[in-house]
Amino acid sequence: MAESHPGQLQVFKAEFFKALAHPLRIRILELLLEDEQSVQELQRSLGAEQPIVSQQLAILRAKNIVEPRKHGTTVRYAVRDRALGELLSVARKIFNNHLAGTQTMLRELARESRRR
Amino acid sequence: MAESHPGQLQVFKAEFFKALAHPLRIRILELLLEDEQSVQELQRSLGAEQPIVSQQLAILRAKNIVEPRKHGTTVRYAVRDRALGELLSVARKIFNNHLAGTQTMLRELARESRRR
DNA sequence: CCTGAATATCGTGATAATCATATATAACTA
DNA sequence: TAGTTATATATGATTATCACGATATTCAGG
Numbered sequence: 549m550a551e552s553h554p555g556q557l558q559v560f561k562a563e564f565f566k567a568l569a570h571p572l573r574i575r576i577l578e579l580l581l582e583d584e585q586s587v588q589e590l591q592r593s594l595g596a597e598q599p600i601v602s603q604q605l606a607i608l609r610a611k612n613i614v615e616p617r618k619h620g621t622t623v624r625y626a627v628r629d630r631a632l633g634e635l636l637s638v639a640r641k642i643f644n645n646h647l648a649g650t651q652t653m654l655r656e657l658a659r660e661s662r663r664r
Numbered sequence: 665m666a667e668s669h670p671g672q673l674q675v676f677k678a679e680f681f682k683a684l685a686h687p688l689r690i691r692i693l694e695l696l697l698e699d700e701q702s703v704q705e706l707q708r709s710l711g712a713e714q715p716i717v718s719q720q721l722a723i724l725r726a727k728n729i730v731e732p733r734k735h736g737t738t739v740r741y742a743v744r745d746r747a748l749g750e751l752l753s754v755a756r757k758i759f760n761n762h763l764a765g766t767q768t769m770l771r772e773l774a775r776e777s778r779r780r
Numbered sequence: 781c782c783t784g785a786a787t788a789t790c791g792t793g794a795t796a797a798t799c800a801t802a803t804a805t806a807a808c809t810a
Numbered sequence: 811t812a813g814t815t816a817t818a819t820a821t822g823a824t825t826a827t828c829a830c831g832a833t834a835t836t837c838a839g840g
Contacts, residue, residue: 557775557776558687558688558690558691559687560759561687561690561755561756561759562684562685562686562687562689562690563685564755564758564759565681565682565684565685565690565755566681566682566685566797568678568681568685569678569679569681569682569684569685570678570797570798571674571675571677571678572674573678574674574677574678574681575674586816586817587816587817587818588815588816588817597799597800597801598816598817598818599799599800599801599802599817599818599819600798600799600800601817602816602817602818602819603798603799603818603819605817605818606818606819616817618806618807618817620807620808620816621806621807621808621815621816621817622807622815622816622817623816623817623818629758629761631754631757631758631761632758634754635751635754635755635758638747638750638751638754639677639680639681639751640677641747642680642745642747642748642751643676643677643680645745645747659673660673686827686828702786702787703786703787703788704786704787713829713830713831714786714787714788715787715788715789715829715830715831715832716828716829716830717787718786718787718788718789719788719789719828719829721787721788722788722789732787734836734837736786736837736838737785737786737787737836737837737838738785738786738787739786739787739788
């Protein structure tokens with residue numbers, strides 16, 4: 549007897565992970581976890597075009613992962629839940645343990661841990 | 665000066681989260697975290713067609729998240745890293761805190777926590 | 781070797797995500 | 811009010827993902 553129940557909740561969880569499933573959005577979150585940032589600052593740190601950054605922020609906003617705060621004409625973004633840092637850190641751990649298959653991935657991992 | 669460096673590593677991290685960004689794959693991982701399972705057993709628990717289950721398992725396999733073990737003609741799958749449970753649990757926490765917006769989502773969350 | 785059971789892969793059409801360009805809004809400032 | 815800066819949204823082209831059905835593969839028994 550199959551549990552034909554697709555599970556609405558898993559749909560929401562999947563949506564959450566989907567929000568993290570993009571290189572630029574991960575970079576954005578890593579930056580915002582250090583400190584809240586304006587769109588401009590993100591733009592500069594990421595070397596990405598303004599609409600792209602706003603687009604990705606819109607996605608993170610839509611999923612309630614990130615929160616905008618207007619200060620005059622600029623908007624500073626902040627991560628809503630510090631636990632997101634924990635999440636990324638656990639992800640990094642799993643990554644180091646089992647996911648690092650290719651040589652180039654290992655090289656990049658080494659470079660990153662040297663940086664932090 | 666922008667760090668035009670897109671960061672190869674974030675690409676890999678994104679790939680990892682992309683692997684989790686699917687309702688069925690999340691269900692599969694939750695089941696496998698309880699105990700390793702054959703494709704058939706997953707099929708039954710999920711109420712999904714066989715090719716679908718194999719497909720999603722292939723994706724998880726490709727990302728080294730899950731590991732196949734042949735026993736004769738059947739294949740049992742296991743999660744490679746127990747820390748994945750930790751990851752899902754942190755994700756659930758974030759979820760409960762800030763992401764649960766809609767009524768139906770809250771109802772589902774309540775149902776799930778009652779179940780465990 | 782042939783068959784049947786368990787699993788994997790392929791091909792296809794539909795849907796969604798992404799990037800880039802252009803345009804729009806909103807708030808300051810002169 | 812006009813101009814300027816910061817941010818957001820609309821839109822179209824391209825590519826990726828998905829579900830589904832059909833076909834392959836693998837292995838055990840006879």
